Amino acid sequence: MAFAGSPSRQADGARTPALRRLVTANALSAVGDGARFAALPLLAAWSTGEVVWVAVVAAAGRAAWLLAPVIGALVDRMPGRRSMVGADLARCALLLLLFALVAAGRTPVAALVLLAFASGVAEVFFDCAAQAVVPALAADHELERTNARVIAAQITGTGFVGPPLGAALWAVWHPLAFLLDGLTFLASAMLLTGLPARAAPGGEGAGERGPRSLLRATWAGLRFLGRDGVLRRLMVVVAVLGVGQQAVYAVLVVYVERRLGLPAYGYGLMLAAAAVGSLAGAGAAARTARWLGPGRSLSVSVAVSALSYLVVAVLPWWPLVALMLALNSAAVVLWNVCTVSLRQRLAPPRMLGRVTSGYRLAAWGAMPVGAAAGGALAQHTGLDAPWALAGLLLLACLPLLPAVPSTASGPREPHPAPSPPSG
Numbered sequence: 001m002a003f004a005g006s007p008s009r010q011a012d013g014a015r016t017p018a019l020r021r022l023v024t025a026n027a028l029s030a031v032g033d034g035a036r037f038a039a040l041p042l043l044a045a046w047s048t049g050e051v052v053w054v055a056v057v058a059a060a061g062r063a064a065w066l067l068a069p070v071i072g073a074l075v076d077r078m079p080g081r082r083s084m085v086g087a088d089l090a091r092c093a094l095l096l097l098l099f100a101l102v103a104a105g106r107t108p109v110a111a112l113v114l115l116a117f118a119s120g121v122a123e124v125f126f127d128c129a130a131q132a133v134v135p136a137l138a139a140d141h142e143l144e145r146t147n148a149r150v151i152a153a154q155i156t157g158t159g160f161v162g163p164p165l166g167a168a169l170w171a172v173w174h175p176l177a178f179l180l181d182g183l184t185f186l187a188s189a190m191l192l193t194g195l196p197a198r199a200a201p202g203g204e205g206a207g208e209r210g211p212r213s214l215l216r217a218t219w220a221g222l223r224f225l226g227r228d229g230v231l232r233r234l235m236v237v238v239a240v241l242g243v244g245q246q247a248v249y250a251v252l253v254v255y256v257e258r259r260l261g262l263p264a265y266g267y268g269l270m271l272a273a274a275a276v277g278s279l280a281g282a283g284a285a286a287r288t289a290r291w292l293g294p295g296r297s298l299s300v301s302v303a304v305s306a307l308s309y310l311v312v313a314v315l316p317w318w319p320l321v322a323l324m325l326a327l328n329s330a331a332v333v334l335w336n337v338c339t340v341s342l343r344q345r346l347a348p349p350r351m352l353g354r355v356t357s358g359y360r361l362a363a364w365g366a367m368p369v370g371a372a373a374g375g376a377l378a379q380h381t382g383l384d385a386p387w388a389l390a391g392l393l394l395l396a397c398l399p400l401l402p403a404v405p406s407t408a409s410g411p412r413e414p415h416p417a418p419s420p421p422s423g
Helices: 007-048 051-076 080-103 109-137 140-172 176-192 211-227 229-249 252-259 265-292 294-314 318-346 349-380 385-400
Strands: none
Touching: 007 051, 007 080, 007 109, 007 140, 007 176, 051 080, 051 109, 051 211, 051 349, 080 109, 080 176, 109 140, 109 318, 109 349, 140 176, 140 265, 140 318, 211 229, 211 349, 229 294, 229 318, 229 349, 229 385, 252 265, 265 294, 265 318, 294 318, 294 385, 318 349, 349 385
16 A cells, blocks of 8 residues: 555655646647548648549648657657657647748649658657556556546547637638647647656667668567467457458448438437447547456457448437447547557557557558548448448457456556756
8 A cells, every 4th residue: 555655655756747738639630630631621621622622731731640659769769759749840830830821822742642641640749659658657556547548538529629619710811720730739749848868778779870770760660560379369350440441431421311311410419429439439548458457448349330330230210320430439549548548558668669659550541441441332332331341350350359467567667767967
């Protein structure tokens, strides 16, 4: 038991302000991201008048995840605070440049594509570093609660606050949404400068320079992911989750209109139901993981997701579909909270950036496959088929999860100590 004034209690108290800064910084960035997600397609359509360029600009931002393993290796060579602050300042500069271009009436489509890609690269840096610093700020038993708070902040910003705010600012004056986004990144960077300064974790090639050393470090991270049985299984399941989710969401707007017979606002209603489910899931994830244990929580998450898809495939009634989307989103958030925490426990601190980036690449890389499969099935088999595919794929993944540990794996490798004051 830790009594008042004991070292463990003091350590937990010292972490609290830093965690608040991290969560608040994520919330601010998420609001700006949500505003940009709403305004950037509008800008692409307004600037070019062609749907294809809207898709190209959107894809450019996601294409940055193809560089994730290399970016993860770079994150592992730098102090986490420096990576996050640098990524926020870079995104601030890019968004303020976009604000200036839109205000001046000069928005060539090539500039939009490059800015979207560069912002995506900075986003990968930030996300990898943000997950890597959490174990240094939170006690092991607090990982699920801390990760749930971060995810809830991101869901609130990108799902509830940012998109309507971005659309409203666009209607008032087109450049305003991008100005807001740039300022949120600046505010996030200022908050993150208050995090404890910690030395870089080191590891393979940490003291070396050059492309060859970077590639060796990248390969070491991928090899670690491939050799760890638990992480390898989680990567397989998250890829299947990505395929199933995108198979459904890629055709959801058509499904809502043609299969459910709802008017145009029905699609927004379904997305809102999913967002509410995500937020509810984030609020309950830490308690669920503590009650069931991480391993059983992952099995429950996948089973609930599978059943929600299969129920919709059999019973396409819109109130039930909205309920199943909310339930599915809550289960996905539970999966995310547990898998992030497991990675933070299983990966050495010196490799957490690479482990995070490699895992996220598996998730994001599977999504285009799912979207294509969902579209093809809906076209040739029917609009219920993508839901059935998603459910059956996830049921097939359940045998992979009993090997996942239900408790923390023992003491974590110690994290680097704070850097000594400069000067």
